[in-house]
Amino acid sequence: MxxxxxxxxxxxxxxxxxxxxxxxxxxxxxxPDFRSEHGLWTKYEPSLYGSYQQFIRDPSYFWEMHLDVMVLLETAExxxxxxxxxxxxxxxxxxxxxxxxxxxxxxxxxxxxxxxxHGTNDSCSCTICGKKYSAQKIADHLFSFEKNELIRLMRKGREIPTCDCGGFVKPDVVLFGELMxxxxxxxxxxxxxxxxxxxxxxxxxxxxxxxxxxxxxxxxxxxxxxxxxxxxxxxxxxxxxxxxxxxxxxxxxxxxxxx
Ligand SMILES: [Zn+2]
The missing domain is CATH 3.40.50.1220 (TPP-binding domain)
Incomplete structure (x- = not known):
């Protein structure tokens, strides 16, 4: 060797x-590797939590998973x-x-x-008009809630990061079904x-x-x-x-x- x-x-x-x-x-x-034995995809079904089509329909599932990702990334060195x-x-x-x-x-x-x-978690964009949003500001707002309460609100269509134009705002990570x-x-x-x-x-x-x-x-x-x-x-x-x-x-x- x-x-x-x-x-x-x-x-x-x-x-x-x-x-x-x-x-x-x-x-x-x-x-942890998303695909590993203890990775995120064992906890969160990719077709529901990681899919672009699902994000456009109802982003609450993506955010439910992504809040865990954000916690992991914040402390990683x-x-x-x-x-x-x-x-x-x-x-x-x-x-x-x-x-x-x-x-x-x-x-x-x-x-x-x-x-x-696969994109970056450092910025966010509107899925309709492309306007850029600060990932930090969005994170600060979302983390001001208790997670389960936030997800309950999001399922009802509330507190979902949304652009002035009405489009959903998404971190610039590439989801399943989204073009690279x-x-x-x-x-x-x-x-x-x-x-x-x-x-x-x-x-x-x-x-x-x-x-x-x-x-x-x-x-x-x-x-x-x-x-x-x-x-x-x-x-x-x-x-x-x-x-x-x-x-x-x-x-x-x-x-x-x-x-
Ligand atoms: Zn927009």
Missing amino acids: KNKLQDLATTMKSSPTACLTGAGISVPSGI PNPAHKVLAALEKKGILKGLITQNIDGLHQKAGSKTVYEL PQALLRAAEALASSCDVLLVVGSSLQVEPAASIPFVAKRNGGKIAIINVDPGPVDMYADYVFWERAEELLPQLVDSMEI
């Missing part, structure tokens, strides 16, 4: 590198894996990050170029195809469009390095595979670079 890690470190030092991250990188920060990636960008080795996460922890760690495939921001996706693919190494951290690569990004890199001659605790379907196409914890392995990788 040590030789493999040293080899990757040497390659990255002389090659422009991009990184793709998934839920696994934020688990040590206290954010970047872990060594996020910090190493931010440091690598500062050193000019990492050209940018593509993430499936909505937790904002890469930015909190200091990363600048971050393509958030296409320009952002193209920018992420351009980053992956322009780099010599794509580092994949904490993603099982089972959800599109993230699952295709390693192949975009590979088609353009890039090498793929995967760091994840569990084996995944793209491992067999990767040049480097480490079934390790990213928060432990990434600091070792940087040490091997001697930068």
